[in-house]
Amino acid sequence: MTAPIRCREDETFVLNLGPQHPATHGVLRVKLTMDGEYVVKAEPVLGYIHRMHEKMAEDRTFAQFMPNTARMDYLHALAYNHGYVLTVERAAGIEVPERAEYIRVITVELNRLTSHLLWWAAFLLDLGGFSPLLYAFDDREQILDLLERVTGSRLTYCYFRFGGVYNDIDDDFITGTRNFIKRLRSRLPRLYHDLVTKNIILIKRLKDIGFVSKEQCRKYGATGPLLRGSGVQFDIRKNEPYSVYPEFDFDIPVYDEGDCMARYMVRMDEIEQSMRIIEQALDKLPDGPVRAKVPKILKPAAGDYYAAVEAARGSFGCRLVCNGDKSPYRLKLRSPTFSNLSLFGEVAEGMLLADALAFMGSLDLVIPEIDR
Amino acid sequence: MNIVEQTRIALLELFPDLAAADAEARAKAEAEAAEAAEAVAPVEAEQEVTAAAATGEAETATPPPAEESAEAATPETKAAAAEKEPAAEGPRQNGVAVGDYDRHGVHLDVLCDPQQVVAAAEILDQAGFFIEAITGVDWLKEDQMEVIYDYNRNDGRLCRVVVRTRIPRAEPELPSITNVYPGANWHEREAYDFFGIRFLGHPDLTRILLPEDADFYPLLKDFTL
Amino acid sequence: MSEYWNDIFGGTKSLLVGLGITAREFFKPVVTEQYPWEVPVMTPRFRGHIELVKNAETGKPNCVVCGMCMRSCPSGCITLAGKKPEGEKKKVLTQYELDFTKCSLCGSCIESCNFNAIQFSKDYNLASTRKEDYLFDLLKRLEEQS
Numbered sequence: 001m002t003a004p005i006r007c008r009e010d011e012t013f014v015l016n017l018g019p020q021h022p023a024t025h026g027v028l029r030v031k032l033t034m035d036g037e038y039v040v041k042a043e044p045v046l047g048y049i050h051r052m053h054e055k056m057a058e059d060r061t062f063a064q065f066m067p068n069t070a071r072m073d074y075l076h077a078l079a080y081n082h083g084y085v086l087t088v089e090r091a092a093g094i095e096v097p098e099r100a101e102y103i104r105v106i107t108v109e110l111n112r113l114t115s116h117l118l119w120w121a122a123f124l125l126d127l128g129g130f131s132p133l134l135y136a137f138d139d140r141e142q143i144l145d146l147l148e149r150v151t152g153s154r155l156t157y158c159y160f161r162f163g164g165v166y167n168d169i170d171d172d173f174i175t176g177t178r179n180f181i182k183r184l185r186s187r188l189p190r191l192y193h194d195l196v197t198k199n200i201i202l203i204k205r206l207k208d209i210g211f212v213s214k215e216q217c218r219k220y221g222a223t224g225p226l227l228r229g230s231g232v233q234f235d236i237r238k239n240e241p242y243s244v245y246p247e248f249d250f251d252i253p254v255y256d257e258g259d260c261m262a263r264y265m266v267r268m269d270e271i272e273q274s275m276r277i278i279e280q281a282l283d284k285l286p287d288g289p290v291r292a293k294v295p296k297i298l299k300p301a302a303g304d305y306y307a308a309v310e311a312a313r314g315s316f317g318c319r320l321v322c323n324g325d326k327s328p329y330r331l332k333l334r335s336p337t338f339s340n341l342s343l344f345g346e347v348a349e350g351m352l353l354a355d356a357l358a359f360m361g362s363l364d365l366v367i368p369e370i371d372r
Numbered sequence: 373m374n375i376v377e378q379t380r381i382a383l384l385e386l387f388p389d390l391a392a393a394d395a396e397a398r399a400k401a402e403a404e405a406a407e408a409a410e411a412v413a414p415v416e417a418e419q420e421v422t423a424a425a426a427t428g429e430a431e432t433a434t435p436p437p438a439e440e441s442a443e444a445a446t447p448e449t450k451a452a453a454a455e456k457e458p459a460a461e462g463p464r465q466n467g468v469a470v471g472d473y474d475r476h477g478v479h480l481d482v483l484c485d486p487q488q489v490v491a492a493a494e495i496l497d498q499a500g501f502f503i504e505a506i507t508g509v510d511w512l513k514e515d516q517m518e519v520i521y522d523y524n525r526n527d528g529r530l531c532r533v534v535v536r537t538r539i540p541r542a543e544p545e546l547p548s549i550t551n552v553y554p555g556a557n558w559h560e561r562e563a564y565d566f567f568g569i570r571f572l573g574h575p576d577l578t579r580i581l582l583p584e585d586a587d588f589y590p591l592l593k594d595f596t597l
Numbered sequence: 598m599s600e601y602w603n604d605i606f607g608g609t610k611s612l613l614v615g616l617g618i619t620a621r622e623f624f625k626p627v628v629t630e631q632y633p634w635e636v637p638v639m640t641p642r643f644r645g646h647i648e649l650v651k652n653a654e655t656g657k658p659n660c661v662v663c664g665m666c667m668r669s670c671p672s673g674c675i676t677l678a679g680k681k682p683e684g685e686k687k688k689v690l691t692q693y694e695l696d697f698t699k700c701s702l703c704g705s706c707i708e709s710c711n712f713n714a715i716q717f718s719k720d721y722n723l724a725s726t727r728k729e730d731y732l733f734d735l736l737k738r739l740e741e742q743s
């Protein structure tokens with residue numbers, strides 16, 4: 001990368017990227033101060049899709065807040081379901097039957113696959129490749145069909161319940177999932193890696209672009225593939241195991257380069273790891289009930305509870321403050337991309353506009369989750 | 373020494389009184405542990421209590437039992453703290469408590485003065501923590517605002533730290549930690565946006581999620597829909 | 598200079614590989630559904646908007662007007678009313694309206710109903726430019742179905 005040619009202060013101009021821009025995947029606006037093609041200053045402007053879920057939580061019972069969780073990160077809605085039910089279960093001291101835990105893991109991982117596939121498709125669209133989108137959507141639709149069979153919805157799931165899941169999975173789902181994994185395994189090397197990962201244009205556009213250091217990640221609280229692409233092995237599923245994740249044998253992909261390519265590779269490897277987890281979970285799936293008996297109106301003891309899960313974009317945490325009432329006194333939702341995006345300004349400085357867009361794509365932004 | 377204990381001792385620097393008492397207690401516990409190790413089998417029965425305390429020191433893999441620090445923090449220092457700060461109300465005094473991780477999801481729970489949050493952030497920064505979130509809680513009945521800082525580690529050693537402080541509702545002001553953690557910038561703006569908490573020394577304390585012309589703080593308990 | 602030639606060589610190879618894959622995919626069968634001509638069948642658990650369940654014996658709704666569904670709904674979509682006719686023990690449903698514009702299809706109402714009186718419908722062809730079209734009178738819908 002060559003250093004930008006600095007020119008006079010009064011020769012810069014302001015470029016508004018968004019709020020309606022195809023590369024921002026939603027309604028994010030970035031105020032860019034440009035010097036020709038180079039970014040001098042980048043300021044993300046948030047809040048275009050802010051809905052104040054945290055206030056809504058204070059106004060509803062614990063169970064009534066469930067549908068809201070799916071509407072934050074609509075691409076990995078089940079992880080958000082999971083994070084929220086984990087927190088409430090911790091607060092109310094609810095035990096979850098084992099089969100329900102397995103079903104949770106299977107569906108969350110399937111959902112993670114859809115999220116990564118969609119990221120892959122959209123990211124390549126940002127970079128100018130159209131046909132990968134169609135291949136990824138073909139696969140993604142298969143998962144959505146599977147998830148629709150069990151959850152009834154295709155995108156904004158409201159499937160988990162305190163003490164279990166809404167309903168059991170059936171044999172068709174299990175065979176369907178196995179077939180799907182077989183199919184994706186056969187398609188990955190050719191349609192994904194041969195066509196895209198090894199493509200010289202992609203490599204040229206991602207290698208050494210958007211370098212994020214370990215220290216930057218720590219200072220900004222970045223998590224998820226962004227952190228793992230910078231060489232830090234941190235994944236809540238392994239580091240702070242919840243649910244039945246310790247039962248499974250899977251790896252946390254880590255790449256040391258810290259550039260866009262590293263983040264790309266982390267996500268591609270995670271697709272494989274998720275498939276491994278699903279297969280093992282299907283093999284080990286125990287019999288039994290899928291839902292514990294839980295009172296309809298929960299009133300957890302007063303106190304302060306925290307639980308975190310690994311969503312597709314990083315660690316999603318819920319801090320729940322209860323005062324013994326039937327609705328949360330305060331619910332703080334810690335969304336991973338909020339922190340991840342906050343380092344955009346620092347890193348994008350001095351980049352070419354096209355590279356800044358590639359960098360933004362590699363952060364995997366989902367705006368409703370940032371704005372909450 | 374495990375990470376939780378290590379961080380607890382580092383954080384005790386914020387409270388010199390407690391640190392002294394804690395160091396004393398630890399020295400005592402160590403001495404007792406040594407004694408217990410020397411002591412032969414028959415004495416075991418009457419030394420059950422000290423042995424229990426000693427295992428906390430010996431087992432580095434698990435967080436030490438809560439009694440140890442409670443023992444250290446409460447009896448001698450509570451009176452001193454109360455003397456120093458008669459205005460402080462509520463059941464909890466400033467200090468570092470070991471949280472019940474399985475129940476509450478945090479390992480260390482720090483309550484400090486609003487002026488100390490920067491010092492706390494510096495200690496945690498040096499210990500390699502990252503800032504996860506900053507948020508507020510409005511305690512309308514007590515006429516106070518609580519500010520909560522969540523810290524976590526990403527090096528594989530599990531230790532979640534929560535730092536809390538209370539500020540008066542009428543004057544919600546406290547120093548900003550953006551100089552220590554640039555990532556706190558947006559989190560502080562968010563807390564300002566939702567609660568009206570003013571972080572002194574913040575480079576750009578403006579609305580972040582709400583429209584810039586909003587004239588309300590939605591998460592205050594007296595803001596009703 | 599060698600990098601220059603490497604790039605040209607690598608680029609050509611990438612191009613050929615890409616064209617090869619695309620050509621092979623081109624002759625594969627169509628995977629998309631030709632929607633208006635091919636109508637998908639919804640899975641049994643598909644969540645459409647809610648509807649009343651008809652009692653197989655009486656042909657009347659199962660609902661006993663307890664109001665649990667109304668109270669459990671997070672968004673207050675359900676409005677219902679009932680009256681007790683002379684000389685009968687149970688209340689009879691006289692109105693059951695769903696404001697589908699606010700419904701999040703969460704299923705709380707169905708879970709909270711102890712009388713198996715509501716279920717998810719399989720309707721998905723819902724498109725309109727007017728908001729009023731989404732205020733469903735479920736009682737009327739039930740009558741029309743029979």
Ligand code: SF4
Binds near residue numbers: 714
């Ligand atoms: S909960 Fe069931 S029985 Fe009660 S009012 Fe609703 S639909 Fe009718």
Ligand code: SF4
Binds near residue numbers: 707
């Ligand atoms: S599905 Fe949920 S939002 Fe819709 S009417 Fe039932 S309870 Fe209300």
